[in-house]
Structure formats: structure tokens, C-alpha cells
Amino acid sequence: MIIELKNVGHRFGKRWALSNLSFQVNAGEVVAILGPNGCGKTTLLKILATRLSPSRGEGVVLGKSLIKEVSKIREEVQWLGHELGLYKALTAEENLKFFANMTGEKIGEGQIEEALEKVGLRNNRHQRVGQFSTGMKKRLSVARILIKNPKILLFDEPHTNLDQEGKKRMSELILEKKKAGCTILFSSHDHPETIPLCDKILALNEGTLRFFGPPNQIRRDVIL
Amino acid sequence: MTHFLRCFSAIFYKDLLSELRQKEILNTVLFFGLLIIFIYSFALGTDPNLLKKMAPGLLWLVVLFSSILALDRSFQSELEEGCLDHLVLYAASPRALFLGKVVTNFFTILIIQITSAFAMMILFDLPFPDNFWLLAVTFLLGNLGLATLGTFYAALTIKTKARQAMLPLLLFPMLIPLLLASVYATQMALEGTLTEGSSAWLTLLGIYNLVFLTACTLAIEPLLEA
Numbered sequence: 273m274i275i276e277l278k279n280v281g282h283r284f285g286k287r288w289a290l291s292n293l294s295f296q297v298n299a300g301e302v303v304a305i306l307g308p309n310g311c312g313k314t315t316l317l318k319i320l321a322t323r324l325s326p327s328r329g330e331g332v333v334l335g336k337s338l339i340k341e342v343s344k345i346r347e348e349v350q351w352l353g354h355e356l357g358l359y360k361a362l363t364a365e366e367n368l369k370f371f372a373n374m375t376g377e378k379i380g381e382g383q384i385e386e387a388l389e390k391v392g393l394r395n396n397r398h399q400r401v402g403q404f405s406t407g408m409k410k411r412l413s414v415a416r417i418l419i420k421n422p423k424i425l426l427f428d429e430p431h432t433n434l435d436q437e438g439k440k441r442m443s444e445l446i447l448e449k450k451k452a453g454c455t456i457l458f459s460s461h462d463h464p465e466t467i468p469l470c471d472k473i474l475a476l477n478e479g480t481l482r483f484f485g486p487p488n489q490i491r492r493d494v495i496l
Numbered sequence: 497m498t499h500f501l502r503c504f505s506a507i508f509y510k511d512l513l514s515e516l517r518q519k520e521i522l523n524t525v526l527f528f529g530l531l532i533i534f535i536y537s538f539a540l541g542t543d544p545n546l547l548k549k550m551a552p553g554l555l556w557l558v559v560l561f562s563s564i565l566a567l568d569r570s571f572q573s574e575l576e577e578g579c580l581d582h583l584v585l586y587a588a589s590p591r592a593l594f595l596g597k598v599v600t601n602f603f604t605i606l607i608i609q610i611t612s613a614f615a616m617m618i619l620f621d622l623p624f625p626d627n628f629w630l631l632a633v634t635f636l637l638g639n640l641g642l643a644t645l646g647t648f649y650a651a652l653t654i655k656t657k658a659r660q661a662m663l664p665l666l667l668f669p670m671l672i673p674l675l676l677a678s679v680y681a682t683q684m685a686l687e688g689t690l691t692e693g694s695s696a697w698l699t700l701l702g703i704y705n706l707v708f709l710t711a712c713t714l715a716i717e718p719l720l721e722a
Contacts, residue, residue: 358579359510361514362510366510366513373505374502374503376499376502376503409577
């Protein structure tokens with residue numbers, strides 16, 4: 273088991289965004305987090321990414337405590353949220369090199385080229401990110417993930433802001449990473465894109481767990 | 497190279513490259529500083545003794561007010577597109593991140609200082625300082641303190657609602673000892689007096705920098721995580 277949460281809750285002020293959430297994810301599984309807006313999908317992903325600390329309960333990721341061993345978890349987990357965290361004054365290549373330096377990894381020209389090739393941005397390597405469309409920025413942030421090669425991937429709505437080609441590439445990337453043994457959790461509103469990709473669905477509503485299990489066992493009304 | 501040094505140099509290089517390409521900070525800040533000096537030169541009249549007497553205080557006030565704009569911007573750029581969140585999650589050393597920003601701000605303030613000093617020499621008709629090296633050391637020490645505390649408070653206020661008002665409100669009272677020592681040491685440099693007084697002011701600046709550089713570097717991690 274690679275992720276285990278026990279009665280995890282998180283509140284913003286007086287409002288509980290998540291309450292009493294307990295589930296386990298095995299290594300190599302792909303889990304889709306579904307639910308309406310404001311149900312706690314992003315909060316859950318941020319807790320797993322260690323960007324938010326649980327207000328109550330406890331969690332273990334890769335055998336390390338979500339509260340006490342944050343820096344160790346961060347070395348193995350990658351997060352891609354709505355905000356892509358790219359510098360508009362730098363080129364695509366410079367952005368990739370900058371974040372590689374921040375993690376302390378040495379990357380070669382070949383790795384950069386390969387990552388950009390996979391997301392279809394090889395010809396935009398020397399273009400500044402400020403000139404990129406939203407979809408191109410998203411693809412570049414995916415290239416950043418490809419370079420780090422993490423054990424756990426956390427995506428907040430990976431298919432959003434992508435064209436059909438981009439969505440297809442994103443789905444292929446998720447399946448490719450799964451084959452490589454990576455555990456992936458992603459939130460989504462795009463059910464037709466999501467269901468074929470995942471081993472399990474985690475359905476949330478108003479911060480509580482409504483369903484956790486294989487897609488073929490879920491009742492349709494749970495995710496509507 | 498250690499991870500710390502890689503993070504530190506990456507932040508410094510990234511900020512430098514961004515500024516060279518976008519010129520968001522220096523163009524605005526330098527113009528603002530020169531404008532204040534220009535207004536001072538009209539407001540204070542032409543009495544050379546008065547101008548020479550007031551020059552050190554005015555110079556440091558111009559540097560302080562202009563630097564606030566640059567300091568405020570230094571962490572603002574990290575908030576755009578959620579870059580700060582990614583930096584924190586990329587296991588980046590928060591101390592390296594902070595010190596990288598301090599060095600960037602140090603050089604930005606140095607450019608402001610040198611430009612302002614030359615502008616004042618021309619507009620106030622000031623002679624070349626009698627003790628150049630005392631002036632240079634005062635500039636460097638005063639600048640380091642301003643960059644250190646300014647960067648720290650910029651990080652502290654980055655997520656507050658009235659950020660642009662909060663930064664000077666919190667920072668200026670903390671800078672009073674630094675400003676006092678810098679102004680008096682600059683005065684002595686202009687007059688060419690190298691007395692025990694000037695070395696006492698420099699010692700104060702040195703201790704101030706040591707204390708706050710250490711304290712801010714230690715305190716930055718929980719601040720960036722919040």
C-alpha cells in the first residue's frame with residue numbers, strides 16, 4: 273500500500289472542506305477523484321502533495337507521515353494543479369532546467385528534448401512561456417513532470433484547457449506512467465475521458481467519501 | 497555543487513534573467529528615484545551648505561522609498577501562476593530561495609544607490625566624497641541590511657490583502673537603526689572624517705546585518721510553508 277489516509281479532515285476557517293476521509297491506494301493504481309465543484313477534490317490532492325496539512329486524522333504516503341516527514345514525501349511526489357508554476361520570462365527549456373536545478377537533479381540536453389518531444393513542444397523549446405497558449409503551458413508543465421520521474425503523480429483536472437490532441441496525449445501519458453509503475457491520482461469532471469484510465473474511483477460530495485472502488489461498481493447517481 | 501548552492505544560483509540567475517528581459521523593476525524604480533531627487537532639488541533651494549548637510553539623509557530616503565517598489569515585486573513574481581507553491585513542493589531549499597532573492601535585491605538596490613548618488617552629485621552640486629572607501633563600505637553594509645529585511649518582509653506580506661501598504665508599515669520601523677547608522681556614516685564619508693564615530697556606525701551596521709541575516713534565514717522556512 274502506497275497511500276493510506278485515516279479519518280483525515282481539513283477545514284478552512286469554520287468550514288470543513290474534507291471530513292473523516294479514509295482510504296488506501298496500492299502501488300501502480302490509477303485513481304480518479306470525482307465530484308461536484310467545491311466537494312474537496314483539490315484539497316485532498318493538496319494534502320497528498322503536502323501543500324496542505326490535515327486539520328485532523330493521519331496519513332501515510334510511501335511509508336512516511338504526511339505531517340512529520342513532508343520533505344521526504346516531496347522528493348517522490350509530483351503535483352500538477354490549476355496554477356502551472358511556470359515563469360513567463362523564461363523559455364520552455366530554461367523553465368525545465370530551472371526546476372531540475374531546484375530539485376538538485378542534473379539533466380542533459382537529451383532529456384529535455386525527449387520530454388518536450390513527448391508533449392509536442394520540441395519546436396517551441398526556445399520560445400518564452402509568456403508567448404504560450406494555456407494548453408501549451410499545461411503541456412510544458414507535464415514535460416517538467418516527465419523529467420523528474422516521480423513515484424506518485426497528482427493531477428488536478430489534467431484534461432482541462434487541452435485540445436483533443438492534448439487530451440489524447442495526456443491520457444496516453446497517464447497510461448504510460450501507470451505501465452512504468454507510477455501511482456496516479458487525478459481529479460476530473462470529464463467522466464468519458466476519465467473512466468477508461470482508472471482502476472478505482474474516489475467519489476466525493478461535500479467533503480465526504482461517497483464511493484471508493486472499481487469503476488464498474490459505482491452507481492451512476494453517485495458521480496452525477 | 498551542493499543542492500543548496502544549485503537552488504541558490506538557480507533563483508539568482510532566474511530573477512536576473514527575468515529582469516533583464518522584462519525590465520519591470522529597474523525602469524520603474526530608477527525613474528521614481530530620479531524623480532524624487534529632482535523634486536528635492538527644487539524644494540530645497542540652492543544653498544550649497546544646506547544641500548551638503550542634507551544629502552546623506554535624502555540619499556538614504558530615496559534609496560529606501562525606491563527599494564520598496566523592487567522588494568515588493570521580488571516575491572510578487574513568485575505568486576503569478578502559483579510558482580511559489582511549485583518551488584516549495586519541488587523540495588527546494590527555502591533558505592537557498594531566500595538568500596537567492598536577497599542577493600538579487602542587493603544588486604538591484606546597489607544600482608539604485610549608485611544612480612541616485614550620481615544624480616545627487618550633479619543636481620546638488622556635491623563634490624566627490626572625501627573618503628570614498630568609507631562611503632563604499634557604508635553603501636554595501638546598509639544595502640545588505642535593507643535587502644535582507646526587505647526580502648523577509650516581502651515574503652511575510654506576500655499573501656496579505658493590503659500587501660503594498662503592509663510592507664512599508666512593517667519594514668520601516670525595523671530599519672530605523674540601519675538608516676541612522678547609514679546616514680551618519682555617509683555624512684562622515686562625504687566630509688572625509690575617519691573617526692571613532694564612523695567605525696562605531698560601521699560596527700553597528702555589521703552587527704545589525706549579522707543578527708538579521710541569521711534570524712531571517714532561520715525563520716524563512718515556516719513563513720514560506722504557510
